Amino acid sequence: MEFFDIFLLEAVLNGLLLGGLLALLSLGLNLIFGVIDVVWISYAELMMVGMYAIYWSHTSLGLPLALCLLFGILGVAALGAAMHWFIIRPVLSAEPINQLLVTGGVLFFLQALATVIFGIDFKNIGVRLPSLMVGDISLSMARLIAFGVAMVAIAATYLFLNRTFAGTAIRAISQDRSIMPLMGVNPERIYLLTSAMGGALAGLAACLLVLQYDIHPAIGLSFGPITFLVCVMGGLGNLLGGFVAAFIFAQLISVGGYVYAIEWGYVLAFVFFIAMMFIRPEGILFRRR
Amino acid sequence: MPHFSSNLKFGALLAALMLAPWLGLGSYPLHLIIMALLLGFIYTSWALMGRLGLVSLGHGAFLGIGAYSVVLLWNQYGVPPLAGALLALAVTVVLALVIGYPCFRFKIVGHYFALVTLALAEVVRLVIVATRDLTGGSLGLTPKPGLSDGATASLWSFQFSNRVVWFYIVLGCWLFSLWVWRKVDQSMLRDALQAISEDEDAAASIGINVTQTKLKITVLSAAMTCLGGVLYAQYQAYVNPDTVSGIGISLQMVFGVIAGGMFVMLGPTFGAVFLLGLQEVLRVLIGNQIHGLDLLIYGALLVFFIIRMPKGILGSWLERKT
Secondary structure, eight states, X not given: OOSSOHHHXXXXXXXXXXXXXXXXXXXXXXXXXXXXXXXXTTHHHHHHHHHHHHHHHHHTSOOOHHHHHHHHHHHHHHHHHHHIIIIIGGGTTSOHHHHHHHHHHHHHHXXXXXXXXXXXXXXXXXXXXXXXXXTTEEEEHHHHHHHHHHHHXXXXXXXXXXXXXXXXXXXXXXXXXXXXXXXXXXXXXXXXXHHHHHHHHHHHHHHHHHTTSOBOTTHHHHHHHHHHHHHHHHXXXXXXXXXXXXXXXXXXXXXXXXXXXXXXXXXXXXXXXXXXXXXXXXXXXOOOO | OXXXXXXXXXXXXXXXXXXXXXXXXXHHHHHHHHHHHHHHXXXXXXXXXXXXXXOOSOHHHHHHHHHHHHHHHHHHHOXXXXXXXXXXXXXXHHHXXXXXXXHHHTTOOHHHHHHHXXXXXXXXXXXXXXTHHHHOGGGOBOOOOOOOTTOOEETTTTEESOHHHHHHHXXXXXXXXXXXXXXXHHSXXXXXXXXHHHOHHHHHHTTOOHHXXXXXXXHHHHHXXXXXXXXXXXXXXXXXXXXXXXXXXXXXXXXXXXXXXXXXXXXXXXXXXXXXXXXXXXXXXHTTXXXXXXXXXXXXXXXXXXXXXXXXXXXXXXXXXX
16 A cells, blocks of 8 residues: 555545535525524525526527526526525524425425426536646646635625625624614515525536536435535534535545545545534534633 | 214224225225325324424434345345344334434434434435445345245235235234324323423423433334335335435425324324325326426425415314314
8 A cells, every 4th residue: 555645635636626615505505594594405406406597598598608607696696585585584483493394395396396397317518628637636627616716705705794784784683683673784684685695605606516517406415415514514604614614524525435435435424424413513613602 | 182083083084994905996096005004104103203393304214224124134145024124123223322312412403403314314325325236226126026936925025916915014004103103192201202392401400301201202213214114115125225215205204294294193194195196196187297297396385384384284174173
C-alpha cells in the first residue's frame, strides 16, 4: 500500500467541490428554517423543478442558456414564495410535525408532476464541459464552476444578511419572533422574502447541477435527504454550522465512496449523522452558554 | 369510548369480511382486499407510536429488515421463513433499542426525531443496494419456489398458491394489530405516553420513566412493522429496496395514516383502503398510460388533508357525527 495515493487526493478534491454545492443547498434550507421555523422536506424538489425549467426553456423554446439559467433562478424563487403563501401560511400555527409533513405532500406532488409532464427518462441540456487536468488529477470543469459560484453566492447571502436593512430584519426575526412585530417589522413580508430567497438559492443550485447531472423526476431524492441532514448536523438554523457540516458530509461521501463503493460512502455519512445526533444534538458548533 | 352499538357494527363488518373469499369476487379483487389489510396492518403498527407524538420517518428500515431477512435466509441457507422471521424480529428489536435509547435519553423529539429515523431508513436501503452481490441490488430479489409438485401450500417455505389462505393469514395479523391498539389504549402505557407527548418534564416529575415508556411502544411498533415486511415479501414473492425500505415507503406509511386519521383505531386501515382505491379508480378511468398521475392527485390530496383535515377522513367524519 502506497502512502500517497493520487486517486485518494482526487477523491478529497472532489469531496471539497461537492461540499460547496451541499453548502449552497443547505444554506437556503437553513435560512428558511431559521426564520420561519419550518423544515421544507421538499426543498430539493424545488431544485428539481428548476432543472426541468432550464431544460424546457433551453430545448423546447430554444432560448440562450444564460437566459434559461436566469429563468430557472427566478422561477424557483417565485415557486418558493408561492410555497410559503399557499402551503405553509395556512399551517403556521399548527403542530410542527404537520408543517414538516405538509411539505412531504408537496414532495410527492412535484415529483409526480415532473413524471406526468416529462416522463421518467433521463434528460440533459446537451452541454458538456471539459475536464481540467492538473498533473494526473482530472477535475470536472462543471464542478469547479459550481464550487466557485456556490462560494460567491454564500458570501453574497452573508453580506446581504449583515449589511442591508432587510437582511438585518431577517436576522432579527429569527432571533425573536414575538418582539419584532412591535418594532414595526411585518413578519409576513419577511417570511415571503425569505422563502423567495431560499427558492432563488435552490434555483441557483439547479443551474449548477444541470451542467453536471442528467435530470430525472427522482433527482431531488438523491440530494434532499443529504441536504437536511447537513442542516440538522450543523444545528437547524445555524448557517455557519451548516456550512462546516456540508464539507464534513461531502468528504465522508467522496472518500468513503472511493475506498469502498459509492453507496457505502452514503451509508458512512448517514451513520456518522446518527452518531453525531447523540453526541452533539444541538449541532457541531453549538456551545453551551 | 367503544360502546355496544359500535361493537355490533364492527362485528357485522368483520363477519362480512370473513366471508369475502366465498362471494365469488374473483382473484384480483381478493388481491386488493389482501393488500388493503396488509397495508392496514403496517399502517396501524406505525400509528401505534405516531399518534402519541413519536413521528418516525424510519419505519421503512424495519419493513426492509423483515422482508429481506426472510428471503435471504431462505434463498442462501434454506432457513424456513417462520424461523427467519424470528431472527428478523430479533434484529429489529435490537436496532429499535440502539436507535431509540439515545434518542429518548437525550430528548431528541419532533423534527429531530423524524430526521434521525429518516437517516436510519436510508441506511437500510443503501446497505441493501450496496450489497448487490447478495441482495440483487436495485433489481430486487425473489424467494426460491418452495412448493413441491402438485402442492398448493407449504408451511415450511411459507408459500401458498391459494389467495384464500393468504387472506386469512393477513386478516389474522390485521385483527391482531387492532387488538394491540385496544390493549395499549386500556393500559397505563397509553396514559403515560399521552402525558409525555403533552409535556415531557411534567410527566417525568410525576414519576413516569420517559425513556423506558417510549422504548416500549417503539419496540412494539417496530417489531410489528418488521412482521408486516415478512408478510409482504412472502405474499408478493418479490422484494425491492425501493418498495420495502428507504424514504419513499417511510413517507408513504405516514401519509397513509394521516389521510385516514391516526387518532381512531380504524383510521390507518381506512387510509390504506383509500390509497388503494384511489390507485384503482384512476387506473380504470385513465389506464396506465400516464405515469405518475395517481401520485400527483395523491400528493395534492395530502396537502389538502393536512391543511384542512388534520384528523384525517375517518377521524373528521366520526367527529362530525358526534
